[in-house]
Amino acid sequence: MLEERGGRGVRMGDIAESAGISRQAVYLHFPSRTELLVAATRHLDDVLDVDARLAPSRTATSGARRLELFIECWGNYIPDIYGVAKALLLAQSNDEAAAAAWQDRMMAMRDGCRAAIEALHADGTLAGDWKPQTATDALWTMLLVPNWENLTIQCGWSTRQYVRWMKTMAKRAFVDDAG
Amino acid sequence: MLEERGGRGVRMGDIAESAGISRQAVYLHFPSRTELLVAATRHLDDVLDVDARLAPSRTATSGARRLELFIECWGNYIPDIYGVAKALLLAQSNDEAAAAAWQDRMMAMRDGCRAAIEALHADGTLAGDWKPQTATDALWTMLLVPNWENLTIQCGWSTRQYVRWMKTMAKRAFVDDAG
DNA sequence: GGTGTCAATTGACACTGTGTAAAGTTTGAA
DNA sequence: TTCAAACTTTACACAGTGTCAATTGACACC
Secondary structure, eight states, X not given: OTTTTTTOSOOHHHHHHHHTSOHHHHHHXXXXXXXXXXXXXXXXXXXXXXXXXXXXXXXXXXXXXXXXXXXHHHHHHHHHHHHHHHHHHHHTTTOHXXXXXHHHHHHHHHHHHHHHHHHHHHHXXXXXXXXXXXXXXXXXXXXXXXXXXXXXXXXXXXXXXXXXXXXXXXXXXXXXXXX | OTTTTTTOSOOHHHHXXXXXXXXXXXXXXXXXXXXXXXXXXXXXXXXXXXXXXXXHHHTOSSHHHHHHHHHHHHHHHHHHHHHHHHHHHHHTTTOHHHHHHXXXXXXXXXXXXXXXXXXXXXXXXXXXXXXXXXXXXXXHHHTOHHHHHIIIIITOOOXXXXXXXXXXXXXXXXXXXXX
């Protein structure tokens, strides 16, 4: 439902109805809407097997390749989780816990960014005057969901276009030309 | 208030109280919370004199310079409007009209992006295989508020650092090296 | 067959925040 | 003196989340 409706306007009652149980019964399984959303993201991670998807990136031979593969993985992952992600993002306005949950999730993604940047750093191919931490900040920000949202949903780019652009930008920004 | 509290948790009652009138009286001036927020952004635009700020960019001699000046202007503008912008952004979850208002505002910003890209295009210095429209999409996305938010509020970058990075990235992405 | 337990149901209700409605008060100007 | 505008108070509708209590049906175990 979240996917269909872009994460908007899905109420506890709707979820209950679509599950064929009463609204109250949902609360027997999840203490709050936010917790339900968090559980949904965890479930999605499980079903989509994030770890397996990230494996190629982790085993890449060079930092540059690792960066590329990470972006590809993440870029193809966003469309699959967008509905739930957006719902969590929207819930932030009312619910402090939702903000924390989203924050948490984004920090996990940041770890992937840091790993890629560290790999470049280890190779000695981290461009220019970047410090690993600042570069991580920058890569992390580039890959944030709202950017994907704007390019695809708003501008009509395909995920393929999105991934290609992000790769190009990231290489130009972070990978030393000499490397 | 919006600025102080990062656009969060400012209710109609709070606004009324801080204005020294009753909550109902606020509705004598603004039909809805969203309209109030929109009016606030318009007022801010007025007070901050956006047009004057943008003048240097508009009169730039080269496309590259125009791009640079536009980014500088926008980058220094975001901190000033962040509170109201964030409030409008958060209101989107409940209110369709807020989403439209925000959309509207972002489209206006997009015009600035397009103008800068067109200037590059006219100079013949628009890099690589960019088409003006796609380049506009990309620049527009880079400059979106959530990116500023993440880099400054989340990562602790100064606005100066933000502007510097955005300029560098935009030049590398959009300006032909030969130019 | 009786007992306990578990999942779920129904119905009612509290709470928050927005927005509406109506009747009364203050203030200032013609 | 009268009128209108700005504002006040009080009350209420509405949506959506979350809580609570009493009840039902199914199943397992002895």
